[in-house]
């Protein structure tokens with residue numbers, strides 16, 4: 001090969017390579033932009049999804065929700081229906097005169113309306129969303145306490161007693177809304193937990 005052919009060859013090869021790289025990186029850039037765009041879209045969807053999920057759990061779109069909050073939110077947060085399955089709600093609703101050492105009896109009409117509301121939004125294996133995990137290892141004896149469910153216990157077992165029982169601003173795990181400020185609406189996101197007197201939960 002003589003010198004001239006060699007240098008023409010290198011120039012040609014060099015420019016092909018440079019051109020190739022430039023167009024490759026241009027392509028990569030636009031791919032990246034597309035991906036970013038996609039992610040933004042997903043965020044919006046997530047937010048919408050979050051609202052829908054919460055309303056499915058708390059039944060907040062149901063007209064009976066107001067009555068439920070009035071009647072069942074007087075002594076503690078009105079626990080969103082999606083936290084317990086039908087059979088647990090039915091056990092609670094048929095034993096209200098003997099409700100955790102309190103009398104929470106309702107007139108028949110109200111009781112019936114709230115039972116059907118709870119049944120409609122109850123925890124169900126057909127539900128989407130993460131609360132379905134509440135059904136994991138669900139005890140056979142129809143528990144009436146959310147705080148006794150295996151999934152609940154597993155999620156809360158790292159929280160020291162001084163932040164709960166020993167914390168006059170909380171008192172017990174039954175007071176969901178003390179730490180999950182959006183509990184009544186069905187918001188139990190880990191990254192929105194704030195424990196009174198201790199602040200945000202970081203794990």
Ligand code: HEC
Nearest residue numbers: 071072074075079100102103104144145146147148172174
């Ligand atoms: C008169 C007060 C009062 C009313 C009204 C009341 N409750 Fe309760 N409820 C309690 C008490 C007290 C506990 C036990 C809380 C504790 O151990 O800290 C409890 C606990 C519960 C729990 C178990 C929470 C846990 O620890 O996992 C559920 C579920 C529940 N109530 C549902 C209802 C429903 C549904 C209604 C309405 C039909 C209702 N409650 C109305 C007093 C009341």
Ligand code: HEC
Nearest residue numbers: 146155163164172173174175176179188189190193201203
């Ligand atoms: C003392 C504060 C406190 C109370 C009271 C409390 N929680 Fe929590 N909860 C937490 C913390 C902290 C976490 C996050 C634990 C972790 O990092 O795994 C959590 C996590 C959860 C999760 C999992 C969320 C997820 O993103 O997977 C659910 C569901 C939940 N709690 C439901 C409840 C319910 C229902 C009640 C009331 C019956 C309740 N919690 C009462 C502090 C509390």
